[in-house]
Amino acid sequence: MKNTVPILDYVPPMRDGVTASKVFLQKTDQTFNTIFEYLTVHFPHISRTEWQQRFDDQLIIDMAGQCLNINSPFQANTHIYYYRFLAHETHVPFQEKILFENDDLLVVDKPHFLTISPTGQYVQETLLVRLKKTTGNPDLTPIHRLDRETAGIVLFSKRPETRGLYQQMFADRKVAKTYHAIAPYRADLKFPYSLSLRLDKGEPFYTMQVIEGENNSHTDIEVLECNGQWAKYLLKPSTGKQHQLRVHLNWLNIPIKNDPFYPVIQHKNDADFTQPLQLLAKEIHFKDPIIGENLHFCSEFELTL
Template sequence: MARLNHGQWILLPKNKGPGQPVLDDYLQQHARLFVGKPVDTWFEAGYFQCNDRTLTRESVLRSGDQPRLFRPPWEEPVVPDDIHIVHEDASLLVVDKPPGLPVTPTGDFYQNTLLHLLRAQTNNAALSPVHRLDIETSGLIAFAKQPDQRGFYQMQFQQNRIAKSYTALVFGRFPTKLTIIEMPLAKDSLIYTKAVPDPDGIPARTEVAAVAHDLDQDMSVLELKPITGRTNQLRAHCAGLGFPIVGDKKYGADPQLFLRWLEDKNTAAYLTRWRLPYQALHSRCLALDTPAGTCLALTSQRDVVQTWRDLLQQSARPGGADLN
């Protein structure tokens, strides 16, 4: 549901300048953070603070000072709320996230996030995610219930000791004999948050565990297991082979389409190209070690393939898919 939040305090980068630069110098150093923002209004309202004092343009910042900025209350976008609890014990909570729900605050989302909703639902302000899922990716995601438990689980993800399996729907007839994708990745020169194939990039490896061709569509359903854990690895690997994930805006065949969408966020206008309002990628299985020394293996019960097929049928009808 849409909600007017209570505003947000945002920690800004620490001041690393020598001596005692005035705040204006600091703002110039970090100008990219304030492009198009009403900085003068924020100063008048007292929204810049540091060390429990309100800052003006003439304020002095010492080296190491970290200002913070208050973002006034705003109405957040509507998000889905069909969150399924898959597992809970003394140290861990695992839920099945719907697509379109961000895990942590980002952009226009602050309270309408999985983290905030779960903290409110469980009355546990210490709850924290131990890995990440994109806003449009659905499926299993794990949360540590206390700060001293987070490192135990996070280390398993960082060391690639977690067994993960994803279901994906891609454009085209994916080759059934391809079982391993070895494709180094680097940052794209056009879209800096995008990973692209690069022989000099960071090694990235994905197992293709299963391939099924959809006879009604020129598409394939894949079971993918990331062996390495690079950001956007599965999306980049599928796109790099010429089989982008259906509904994937950033990794679709036309990067200019994604850039236009960033400007207007009008997903419905581009559905004829993307076919789905979100990327068809689902975290289906998760297996990790517990503090007791056992292996916890979990599987999502969402029938995402059928959901994707239903949406594809809707998008093919006059009027398109229902994005709500």
């Protein structure tokens, strides 16, 4: 008797570091003859030409692992898988480095300009896909985030079974993170400086702003060295709001050097790697919830005045 994989148990293999995305074909009032028609309507930000190319490249498959085509009939209340690939991506000419690895955890030193997870502009040129290709592990998942512009330490979960323990560690603020930043020096500010502000979504939507109300972000700031014009700061956030360190230093009128968002948004060419944001996730400390040991990791990158 021929061995077959039950449809419900089928997990699409990773392709070139990319894990398949799952889509539910929902029943609607609109009639669809093909899956192609459904996808073009429900994902309008993706062109018909791109969907057709994905079918032609055999990047869309059914729950049994069979490749679909643009004439495959639509069947409501079922699932399909598709792989994300971009025809053109800007190569990021900087390399990540794995600093530590055990059965559950991967610790990586991320360079500037490398987005952590696939986005609209990047798939192959992301830290997650690069690491999946390097390790062959489709279960790799970032436990926390760093901006594309920020370099430094990032933790990845290797196994779904223990991922929640590490995520909870961050949620409970049991992780101590230390950053370095280069920003203008203000002699009138007395350091160490403790800053608490309320942050909320700004305009445009991908920025943050300071608003009135109860504080929801806190950072302790020290000066490591200065040359009169610029200073190298040690930043210890006890909260993890989006862009927190960038907004906090900008609020003090010492915006981080080469920041493309604060105080003024500057739309740079994606292929311009000449002025990296001078912000580095330098160190991380925590008690590992699996092995029970205190772990400490330090980035090998350095910011210089």
